[in-house]
Amino acid sequence: MIGPRLRAIIIKELWAVFRDPRARLTLIVPPLIQLVLFGFATTLEVRNISVGVYNRDGGAWSQEVIQQIAASPNVARVVMLPDQAALTRAIDRQQVIAALRFEAGFSADVTAGRGGTIGAIYDGRRSNAAQIVSGYLSRIVATVATSVRLPRPASKGGAIVTNWFNPNLDYLWFTMPALVAIICVVSAMSIVAQSVARERELGTFDQLMVSPLRTHEILIGKMVPPVLIGTFIATSYIILIPTVFGVPLTGSVPALYVALFFYLLALTGVGMLISVLSGTQQQAFLGMFLVTIPAILLSGYASPVDNMPGWLQVIAQVNPPTHFLTISEGVFLKGMTAAEVLANSWPLVLIAAATLTAASLLFRSRME
């Protein structure tokens, strides 16, 4: 099936990637560091927060609220602030992310049934974290408020909230499957983008052209290393994520590999386009960088695709990671079946076909 010419070019391309021991190391070590970094650093939960309190009320209710806040697992420290100036300074210097202010007579208002009001000031520079902290504090205050009126009958009914696929809403469970999609972009693209550009910069491109190799053989030869390395790194992730990080792997793994293969082909197609269009390795690297970052940010990993403006959602649809992210999350967490994986894979097949065709046409036109 594989002719001698094709075999020769594949061996040559694999040598080109693996020959340099330092380059070999950069293929293995960074993905592992990224797994750990992303796994532990990228949490949108907010923990270990410091909350400032300026208490002008001497009563019991403010003490109760403060104690409940100090006891919250998300709060590391409650800082007592002597006056308003200290409160302003604590927020300005980012010593606390939120500060509560109890007016004199707060407890008296609560006891008398007039309803007490707590002033809360948040550091809006970190508006996202501040919003989450605001949610924590509101819940604590609401709990204390209910205890004031406990004798009255609570109203019946309400809502029962169930979180499927990830009952404790562990953020790691979301990040890890997404990382499989991201690491493929970073690894596969950085290899393939260099492949043609390096030959051109070193002048060996002309040698390839006068060799008896056909265009499609050269292209297949250049596609083998990124697909192999991508599969290798993805496999190590698929093994490490359930075993080391405890994320469940519930869906069809063989179907995941089918999707992974088309995903890597699609990425290789995009990377090949960049490589064919660049004259030097530096341009290829920058071109890759210029494509990788939007590809990751538009995939739905950084923020949901639904939140984007409509025309950006269209671009997100032709972005390979968007589709593979859905598949990867589905196979890890949601027990996605083979049929569902394949039904979600066809956009990847289309993207791969389109980009590889475009790359081979451009490649041919550059040869002549």
Add this chain to the structure above:
Amino acid sequence: MSAGFAPRRFAAMLVKESRQILRDPSTALIAFVLPMVLLFLFGYAVNLDTARTRIGLSMQDSSEAAASLAGAYQSSRWFDVRETGSVATLGRDLVTGRIMGIVVIPEGFGRDEATGGGTIQIIADGGAPNTANFVAAYAEGVQANWRAARQAEGPQAPAMQISERFWFNPGLTSRFFLIPGSIAVVMTMIGTLLTALVVAREWERGTMEAIMATPIGMGEFIATKVVPYFLLGLISMTLCALAGVFVFGVPFRGSVLGLFAIASAFLLPALGQGLLISAATKNQFMASQIALLTAFLPTMLLSGFLFEIASMPKWIQAVTWIVPARYLIPPLQTVFVAGDDWALYWPNIGVLLGFGVIFFTLAIRATRRRIA
């Protein structure tokens, strides 16, 4: 190599380096195109302020109350009810991501509602934890508001409540922190990534040794490499700041002096790191990989720009202390949305300059060793 400083030679070298930068199309790409793309993505694509969320509705009760509650979900400005059907069919849509949550109005809801209060079930997609939190909170809110509106008397006033104020960003626009953060990323790209790449290419091609054979001094030589990129970094930062303020509507409440002081202090360690990487690797591919791993990723992940440092495990928090961008983000956010606070700036600027000295010392030593 003679040590004496010759102003004419220095000026000539500066002109040479600057021309080389301006002639290279990849410089324009990384210094102007990439920053704009990044700013644009953080301005439009990365939106943490949730829009309407697609949900499914499973109606198992035919009472008037159930229909009325379903209407409340359909007309809510937070939700877009895409599908209706059984929990089993909607569950498949939750798997494929067509919807992000399911609201179940169970059989007997109308009867329970008449006798005190019916219970609904909210199923959220835990695969996307942030959206799941949002779906749960707002779906409960819709039900609570619906019930309050149906009851003749309004809900009882709570015994205590919080009056909230978000300083500096009352509208809680995520752009206000994303745009200053992306400026930090841009300066890292120019300072470390571009410098490492370009200087590594000179090592690869041997033009570095050619220049070192001239009588130019080491400090002078490094300065001619650094000054053009320093200026390029400041120009690009200025462009981003202008775009951030005039295109994306981020406020600028501090002073221009403050912004330039902070940016300059950060560019020193960034450039020093770039030079160190290029001298240590002498290879473009390696330099680019190491710059990505040691400069770009830490600025994105460990600087506190997207993810709260205090929430990370202790040992990662320890690592963030040696990420220069960590000292850039607080003053940068402050100069944009809060206004000048030199008591916050000075310690951070001091640390950044300290990192600069360390990186440059190491870079000079690595360069010397390479020649020997």
